[in-house]
Amino acid sequence: MTEIVRDQTMTQAESAVATTGRDLRIPFGLALIGLACVAPLFLGNYPLHAIIIALIFLLPAHGLNLLLGYTGLLSLAQAAFFGIGAYTSALLAVHFGTPFYLNFLAAGFVTGAIALPLGIPALRLRSTSFVMCTLGFVIIGQAIAKNWISLTRGDMGLAAIPKPHFSLGPASFTVSGTVGFYYLVLAIAALATLAVYLIVRSPAGRNMIAIRENETLAESVGIPTWHYKLIVFMISAAFAGLGGSLYAHYLTVVSPLTFQMYYSTTMLIIVLGGGAGTISGVIFGSLLFVGLTEALRVAPELRMIAYGFFLLALVFYFPNGFAPLIGRFWSFLERRK
Amino acid sequence: MFYTVIEQVVNGIVSGSVYAIVAVGMTMIFGVLRAINFAHGEYYMLGTFGAWFAIDYFDLPYPVAIVIGVVATAMIAVVVGNFVMQRIVGAPAEAGVLATLGVALILQNTVILVFGGSYKFFSGGYIEPVSIFGFTLAEQRILIIIVGLIVFVGLELMVTYSRMGKAMRAVSQNIECCAVVGIDVSHIALWTFILGAGLAGLSGVLTAPVNVSVYGGMGELITFKTLPIIIMGGLGNVRGTFVAAMILGIAESLVATYVGLQFRDTVGFATLMLVLMWRPHGLFSAQARF
Amino acid sequence: MTIELSRRGFCIGTALIGLQTMSSGAFARSEDGTVKLGLVAPMSGPNARYGAFSLRGAEMAAKEINAGGGVGGRKISVMPGDSQGTPVEGVSATRRLIDQSQVDYIIGDVSSSVTLAMQPVAEDAGVLLLNAASSNPKITYKAGVGGFKWTYRNYPTDENRALIVLQYAAEKKGFTKYAVLSVDTDYGRAAIEFTKKYLPRFKSQILTEDYYKEGEVDFRSVLAKIRDSGAQAIIMYGNADSTPIVGRQMIEVGIAGKIPLIGNAEFNTASSIKAAPKALEGAIEAAAWLPAYDSPKSKAFVEKFIAEYGEAPNNHAYVHWETVHLLAKAIEQAQSIDREKVRAALSTIHYESAVGEVTFDDHNQARLPMILLEIEHGKPAIKGAYSAEIDYPK
């Protein structure tokens, strides 16, 4: 079930039922935010690193959630846009020495713009062919990164991407340490989450859900499904590009392996595992599937085997991922006496 | 110059045959299960590993290793077929994509975990070069072309004359009707899957001697090469798949020679995307199944 | 009321548990006296074999040192980090070793692309990065007086290698026309770049130029092109795993024994030669070290390695073994595990390695000889050891 439905139901219920107990959702949410803000005080550098990676992956996952969870389009292209974003940022930083915020915005803008000509032919295809086409973007993206050597340095990758640097008038500072980067990524992730929230709660979000539920019916009530799909495809690409930019600036290197199926699979697991069509599920998913595996230093093979079994379980046993669980938790917090 | 072109075409036919043997299995699986099998290349890898294991650990001769490789693949396919593939009959396309993606991750990484991720040396096969019409080819490559032809003719005969083949064709055309006239769809799906996976395994074993190196990640590359082939060939269309495989094999070979080796692996998907933009349903009709 | 209490309690409880579990992740630098040595190498992925050899070499050295009482009474413990052979994972592994395992020194990586990406990370953290197996010259162009003061390299560079190979091919074999078939990485590309730099000196030219991806299996098209191009030798700077494949396919297209391979891609190992004896006959290779190298220390290492692991060591096993010993000597000379002091000791060290004395120049680059060999009658024959002073770009 979608969040919108649940939320609406709750507002209705609120007016209907006399409230005697306290709704603990807001205090709990504030506690979580507070915890996130003070995390560096009691977390070591390494757990912070794991959370940073998880928050970076949250951006493309949010994008994929808009596309898959809300609009119902299964796309494997997130890794391609993630890579384009990373390279855009890295190239700007290395060649022109532009500041971080410019590279970051440019990454989002460029990937969104590239998604337009790619989306127009791809979105005309149906299910399987669309999936293949998006997979093609990843493979061709990698080939371009590998072979356009004069621009990308090929397999050698681009190294020594400068750390984010901000200057406001006379004051300037460089985000170099893990803690500094943590706050930067946390702020960006929070803004991105807010943006997604606003999109899905807007009338357009409702239209996206209508398209997911039944495209022809959506057309028949006047929703220009084609335009919406294209716009959402571009937004989701832009999110992936922003994530890629952060990734490049955090790790200070990019290589053609940024374009790989593994990243698309990871993003799929985050979205489907956390619960497609819910925002809290995607946040939970990225912390669990990326943050925790990174923190526990699970060997890559074991991690992928676990991902594989998890995908099967998602398809056959719990198609909504952790969403029902999270939903129950929220209503547990909200429940009155 | 002309000689080189012909030689490259022959090279292309060899790799085309390899792709064809893998891709027909994948396309038949699509026909019956309506699911793109993202794990298909992994069965190719499993076949190779089975044969490598037989040769490296037990010193068995290559022909025995072929049998072991194919049988091992088929046995794994029985397990996967029972637990995964039968369940995605009739499920939406996305479920098939995700489930087979999961299977691919499990198979590939289990093999890497067990045998290590590095390259292994495959020592079996018939690698002595022979000369035909002035071309030198390893005997193994001639074997690949011959097996490719046998598989093609065999499949054509099977779907036309055998009971199982006819049932497969029926299921691929209309799944609801089959259930009505008493064809056990899930049974057919399982056997089609085992046949397809077995063929992929066979292709792997046959290719190993000329590719020399065996490693856990090799299946993914094959999956990525076969996906465009089966879509261009018209999903579920065996003849179309054969033609598409040959076209891709030859195109790759020519690109490697005249454009650059580094661009070869992109040919498949680049062609696919051009084709999809021009004809969204592939080069060959998907209606003419089997 | 009870329900509400328990719910509130639950919230606070969760927060506390979270605090507790997370804070346990941040442990302080260990003071138990061991020397923590991080080893970044490809432990998984296509180059996992290199990582395995590197780790065995390093661990064997650590064992030897610990058996002899450690360095200044401290034991060495080797902590592996998996780079998967990719820059991104390499940086991740390096950070993990520095932040989480709190290592004092890092040895790594094999692949030049990865090492180049690791340099700024080690520099930021002020952790000594001692490279033992990457050959791209840029690594030490940028080190020492070039900038990164924490990067050292105990391995000869490609510039050296390219020159030696080309010189031998031109002067002893009389080759002037070459085809290039190298791996598409920093290593393969840089080696060709430096080869090109010295081509005019030997009045030679490159006729065809191709780069292959790691994991490539079909070289027939390219080899046929090379056959028709009229090249006299194939310059190949690649990884060991491709050598048997290239060799076999050279036999197939009929150039084995006619156009030899020159460069570096483990042409000299028994397994490569066994895979395609005809193609590798006459191959010329410049290596930092090879098992057949004739010095007492080298022979003893090979024997001990085989006794320990039941397999002959490769180049990577040797260089990592030697580098751990080198580092131990530096620590001993510094009489401290203080990083700054160890770094200073390294800069002035005179270390007797199996291939000769090691000293570092002002770019933190070890002065090391390159061993040149040719495969004759199925066995590597050593043609001499060459070394050259590097001209750093001003």
Place this chain on the structure above:
Amino acid sequence: MSGLPILDISGLCKSYGAVRAVDGVDLHVNRGEICGLIGPNGSGKSTFFDCVTGLARPSAGAVKLDGQDITGWSLNDIAREGRMLRSFQKTVVFSALDIEENLVIAGQMFTFPGIWSTFGIGTAARNRVAALRERARELIKIAGLWDVRFQPAGKLSGGQQKLIQFASMLMPEPKLILLDEPMAGINPKLIERVVDSIRLANTSFGVSFLIIEHNIDVVTSLCKRVVVLDQGRKLAEGTPDEIVQNQAVREAYLGG
């Protein structure tokens, strides 16, 4: 102006390869009229509907809505105008969403000027949605679905789903509604309720209807005029009584 028919279709053709599914049909619907469209299975009724509403592109002919030529417009272009809406035989609701959401979605595109404005988060957008919700609640009450309004639409019975769909189509206050077998697959007890709703919409909201229906009783009670299609051509036209008496129509049904 009011003399003009609300929908005027002339010479509509649709071919699939060599097959002519619709072959030169002329049809009009007058203002305020409930017009029936019947014919045996495979006579081209649904294809005709698809061509008129933009789901399929007609091969030839012209469709005029309210005097405006809308031939070749896409389904959402036509629907977004809010003048002519259509229903479907099988799929009728957004099944995961509750009734109110279904209705709000059905009304959204007519109150927001352009796609970009739907991404709006300001007061204007919120007020628009609030107004939609208000109207949705009214319609839910009229349709008698108030008690089940928070249930996912897909969980409700076929008849209730038809009512939801019907209510959805009234959200933008259309002038003409095309119904594709509104009575198919619903409980006979509910038929009366759906018929009443159609009549109510016709009389109090002034909506015209074109209805494909197999249930001849429903057609007779609702429609003043009935058009019969057979093999893609118009076979007959007239009052329900005339049609029932028509020899050609009887043969077509018996023969088909």
